[in-house]
Amino acid sequence: MLDAAAIVLSVLLLALVFVGWSGPLRVLLTAAFAFFVPGRAIVGNWSRMGQWSEAAVSMVLSLAILVLLTTVMLWIHAWHPLGLFQAVAGLSLVGLIIGMARRRRRTHGPEQ
Amino acid sequence: MSVAQNQGNRTGFLSPGNPLYKQWHISDALLPISLVMWAVGVARTDTKVLGPYGLLSVLPPVFYAAIALLIVSVAIELTRQQLSHWRMSVHAAALVVMLYATAPIVYSQGRYSWLYKTVGVVQYMGAHGSVNQQIDIYQSWPGFFALAAWFDKVAGVSSPLAYAKWAQLVVELAVLPLLYLIYEALSLPTRQRWAALLLYSAANWVAQDYFSPQALATILSLGIMAMVMRWMYAGNSWGRYVSGRHRAEDKFRAYADKQPDERVSHLTLTFIALILVYSALTYTHEISPYIVVTQLGVLSVVSLFRPRWLPFALGAVAIIYFIPRFPYVNSHWGVLSAIGTFFSNVAPPSVAESSTSIPSSQLLVQHCADGLSVLIWVLSFVGAWLRRRSRRTVAALVILAYSPLIVLFAGAYGDEGILRVYLFSLPWSVALAAAVLTPTPGLPIKSRQGREGGASRLFRRLRVEALRAPVVLAVVLVLFLVAFFGDDQWNTMSDSEVTAVTSFEQTAPGGPVFAAVGNAPLSDTARYNLFPVASVFGSGSILDTKKPQSDIATVLADQAARYTSGDQPAYVIVTSSMIAYGQDYGTPASYFSILLNSLARSKYWKLVTTNHGAAIYELPPKTFPEGFNKNGPTPYFVVP
Numbered sequence: 001m002l003d004a005a006a007i008v009l010s011v012l013l014l015a016l017v018f019v020g021w022s023g024p025l026r027v028l029l030t031a032a033f034a035f036f037v038p039g040r041a042i043v044g045n046w047s048r049m050g051q052w053s054e055a056a057v058s059m060v061l062s063l064a065i066l067v068l069l070t071t072v073m074l075w076i077h078a079w080h081p082l083g084l085f086q087a088v089a090g091l092s093l094v095g096l097i098i099g100m101a102r103r104r105r106r107t108h109g110p111e112q
Numbered sequence: 113m114s115v116a117q118n119q120g121n122r123t124g125f126l127s128p129g130n131p132l133y134k135q136w137h138i139s140d141a142l143l144p145i146s147l148v149m150w151a152v153g154v155a156r157t158d159t160k161v162l163g164p165y166g167l168l169s170v171l172p173p174v175f176y177a178a179i180a181l182l183i184v185s186v187a188i189e190l191t192r193q194q195l196s197h198w199r200m201s202v203h204a205a206a207l208v209v210m211l212y213a214t215a216p217i218v219y220s221q222g223r224y225s226w227l228y229k230t231v232g233v234v235q236y237m238g239a240h241g242s243v244n245q246q247i248d249i250y251q252s253w254p255g256f257f258a259l260a261a262w263f264d265k266v267a268g269v270s271s272p273l274a275y276a277k278w279a280q281l282v283v284e285l286a287v288l289p290l291l292y293l294i295y296e297a298l299s300l301p302t303r304q305r306w307a308a309l310l311l312y313s314a315a316n317w318v319a320q321d322y323f324s325p326q327a328l329a330t331i332l333s334l335g336i337m338a339m340v341m342r343w344m345y346a347g348n349s350w351g352r353y354v355s356g357r358h359r360a361e362d363k364f365r366a367y368a369d370k371q372p373d374e375r376v377s378h379l380t381l382t383f384i385a386l387i388l389v390y391s392a393l394t395y396t397h398e399i400s401p402y403i404v405v406t407q408l409g410v411l412s413v414v415s416l417f418r419p420r421w422l423p424f425a426l427g428a429v430a431i432i433y434f435i436p437r438f439p440y441v442n443s444h445w446g447v448l449s450a451i452g453t454f455f456s457n458v459a460p461p462s463v464a465e466s467s468t469s470i471p472s473s474q475l476l477v478q479h480c481a482d483g484l485s486v487l488i489w490v491l492s493f494v495g496a497w498l499r500r501r502s503r504r505t506v507a508a509l510v511i512l513a514y515s516p517l518i519v520l521f522a523g524a525y526g527d528e529g530i531l532r533v534y535l536f537s538l539p540w541s542v543a544l545a546a547a548v549l550t551p552t553p554g555l556p557i558k559s560r561q562g563r564e565g566g567a568s569r570l571f572r573r574l575r576v577e578a579l580r581a582p583v584v585l586a587v588v589l590v591l592f593l594v595a596f597f598g599d600d601q602w603n604t605m606s607d608s609e610v611t612a613v614t615s616f617e618q619t620a621p622g623g624p625v626f627a628a629v630g631n632a633p634l635s636d637t638a639r640y641n642l643f644p645v646a647s648v649f650g651s652g653s654i655l656d657t658k659k660p661q662s663d664i665a666t667v668l669a670d671q672a673a674r675y676t677s678g679d680q681p682a683y684v685i686v687t688s689s690m691i692a693y694g695q696d697y698g699t700p701a702s703y704f705s706i707l708l709n710s711l712a713r714s715k716y717w718k719l720v721t722t723n724h725g726a727a728i729y730e731l732p733p734k735t736f737p738e739g740f741n742k743n744g745p746t747p748y749f750v751v752p
Binding site: 017046060068073 | 237238240241242243254255256258259261262263265266267268269274275282286289290292293328331332334335336338339342378381382385388389391392393395396
């Protein structure tokens with residue numbers, strides 16, 4: 001459920017950014033993305049961490065990753081916030097989908 | 113024997129045997145009613161004129177009744193035989209909403225003058241795409257600002273002012289699951305976990321959760337602590353004392369070994385995650401990384417934490433980052449001179465401000481804030497005593513609660529060191545204090561054959577001690593409300609004030625600014641570095657605490673011309689929040705009137721803008737007052 005929510009959230013936000021739509025919905029989606037999605041893509045592939053904490057550690061990792069990436073962008077004078085968002089969202093989607101597939105395989109076992 | 117087994121002989125509607133009792137809780141009605149009452153109270157609040165006690169004097173009785181009802185609901189829920197996790201989570205979230213969503217709803221602009229500076233730094237970094245470490249200390253720790261500038265672009269907003277006032281609510285909600293994970297990892301009894309969570313929200317009066325690096329640092333620090341407590345804490349489970357060293361080694365073997373489906377061991381991944389989060393913390397905030405590493409270091413010294421090298425590794429990250437920034441920080445903040453002066457470093461900001469005459473209302477607000485801090489620490493001592501038999505758990509909590517004091521040996525952090533100590537002590541202090549609110553389960557080792565079972569005694573104590581939680585929570589909340597909202601007459605900024613100052617800084621040519629006092633929404637644009645500020649009134653300002661003379665405008669023009677040599681304009685800004693602040697900190701309203709009248713009559717100063725919230729005057733370039741002496745005193749303007 002959380003992975004699916006993260007995927008929907010990322011796709012929606014990517015679409016809003018792409019069409020340039022502004023408003024409270026975009027602010028809320030950005031907050032949800034920043035607080036959850038990149039970290040969830042990691043925790044979703046980290047079974048022991050995911051079993052302990054599905055959301056809270058995802059939040060901490062998301063914020064930490066974005067802090068590191070945005071700070072490095074400032075330091076190296078390569079400030080491309082929207083480009084970074086698209087890259088992080090794309091990688092997160094890949095991570096989320098892989099995580100979902102791995103858990104599905106673990107749950108159902110290898111197909112005979 | 114479980115608690116449930118002792119309740120089988122009870123009958124009646126509110127007996128645990130009744131199916132309705134299991135399905136329906138009184139709090140299912142009380143909580144929604146309290147939320148509706150809170151909403152009604154907030155909707156009826158008129159903040160046009162705030163009294164000497166800030167928001168408190170204009171909040172309607174129904175607001176306070178809502179909080180009282182929530183306390184009753186919490187107390188009833190806490191005395192239930194088996195706690196409902198989702199109900200307790202909703203209560204914890206409801207308390208946070210009531211306390212931290214009120215201000216952003218009733219005020220159109222964010223509270224605290226210092227919020228606007230962080231907005232300016234975010235704007236600067238977003239506009240320039242780089243940092244300039246010569247401007248101020250914020251540029252050397254850009255993590256939060258970089259994240260916020262990125263957020264603005266992705267969210268499509270032109271300034272953080274659009275959402276910054278909601279930060280306190282978001283941060284306080286975000287820390288709840290982290291605190292729960294920590295308390296769970298420390299094996300605190302469930303009842304005490306929830307009591308601690310409620311106490312944390314109710315006691316966090318220091319307001320470092322506004323839109324700021326400290327707020328982000330709090331989340332990251334608690335995230336580090338949650339991972340450490342879960343995977344590396346070498347304490348005992350609640351009520352089951354086992355050798356910490358053996359337990360730690362067992363845990364380590366389990367986590368260090370790779371599972372069949374793992375390419376890298378869980379512990380290695382956890383170390384990587386910790387380094388990653390700690391690095392983000394290091395780039396975000398000046399003091400938080402050192403407090404975290406101090407807490408972990410002391411834990412490792414007493415063998416409550418493995419591996420012992422981790423605090424050194426984390427500390428190395430922070431120190432390596434700090435070394436190139438040390439000359440700037442030391443020259444501006446006197447790091448070396450503050451080392452070792454523990455007792456002056458421990459003094460709260462209210463001590464520095466107490467040199468001026470302060471009205472009784474303001475003194476009460478300060479006393480409530482100080483009293484709340486003392487109360488939480490006293491409760492934590494009592495809780496530690498009540499929990500003394502849990503040995504390693506209480507030892508870990510005491511260390512984590514009081515080790516932040518060690519950083520005060522190294523500096524005062526601009527008179528705010530003790531506030532940061534309170535902030536970092538709070539999660540652990542309330543975990544200890546929660547033992548006072550709720551009964552501590554007896555350790556199995558003390559159960560005696562042939563006597564009343566431990567669970568039965570526990571349930572009777574729950575009934576008898578049911579009043580502890582509501583009474584303590586009520587006292588804490590009363591102190592919190594006064595400390596948190598009592599200064600709002602000068603913590604709040606009006607729309608007209610923010611609009612005037614923001615549009616001025618967006619368009620005016622750069623130049624030094626005389627602020628009547630420093631409390632105003634200054635520096636909230638990407639050009640904030642072009643407007644260094646000096647205060648006219650107040651301790652350490654141009655006039656210090658002296659009454660201004662009618663020629664104050666000429667005096668300021670003289671000083672401005674000396675500073676700029678006529679190459680730049682200079683400005684004077686007077687706002688409504690400055691006047692409100694001055695009244696609480698020894699600058700009478702008459703001083704502001706004298707200044708404004710003098711400026712209005714002056715032939716040197718030109719009115720730039722005026723509205724109900726602000727008046728801004730400009731001294732044009734190449735303007736030198738009669739009798740100008742270039743060797744007179746020159747004010748010290750700083751980018752705030």
